[in-house]
Amino acid sequence: MSTQIFVNLPTTDLERSKEFYRALGCEINPLFTDENAACVVWSEDVFFMVLTREFFATFTDKPIVDPNAQLQTSVSFAMGSREEVDAIMAKGLAAGGAEPIEAQDHGFMYSRDLDDPDGNSLGFLFMEPQAASEGPEAYMEGREES
Structure with a gap:
């Protein structure tokens, strides 16, 4: 069985995040990218969903921590x-x-x-x-x- 991994990460600046992950060699999947989120393709089985903090918060009732x-x-x-x-x-x-x-x-x-x-x-x-x-x-x- 093949498993794909999606890691959700909050961001305060979506464009900055996309540029950062592009600089690491990742691609951005435009089919799953909009003003709230970007799908960062690490490999064919590993993805980061970089989400604005506001959009990230819609998926949980828990507080979103400041990763800094x-x-x-x-x-x-x-x-x-x-x-x-x-x-x-x-x-x-x-x-x-x-x-x-x-x-x-x-x-x-x-x-x-x-x-x-x-x-x-x-x-x-x-x-x-x-x-x-x-x-x-x-x-x-x-x-x-x-």
């Missing part, structure tokens, strides 16, 4: 290499994103966080393939013996 002040969700993406992590971060930072914490290098995994201009948190990581298949402890033990 509170973290509700962080979406992370596995990349093919450390260089790919750094490259997408460079694009995001140049497009108005922010890096809220320093890069994390755990030996078996390298990760960086990127906040979009609204403060929504995206994570990008590279995990050594051996660590992914054997687990981080086994990978690190193998490196210490070398």
